[in-house]
Amino acid sequence: MENGANYIPDRTINFNVTADEGNVYLGVGTVDLPEIQKMTDTLSGSGIAGEVETPIPGHFQSMETTINWNAITSEALNLLRDGP
Secondary structure, three states: OOOOOOOOOOEEEEEEEEEOOOOEEEEEEEEEOOOOOEEEEEEEOOOOOOEEEEEEEEEEOOOOOEEEEEEEOHHHHHHHOOOO
């Protein structure tokens, strides 16, 4: 795959992890980026032979990301807290 303007990597390596708009350094890690999948809806009815799945504009399925830490600071443990 070419690395053009529309290229989205699936992983970043030796990535500096920060919080609060880059003001708090949390560590260095490999970040597995989420797979982006659009939500779909099934259409059926008269004049349609079978069913058709169509994407719903602006809606995406749930996403998860994984951070594999190479180096970590104590501030990174705040990511484990519940709540704001």
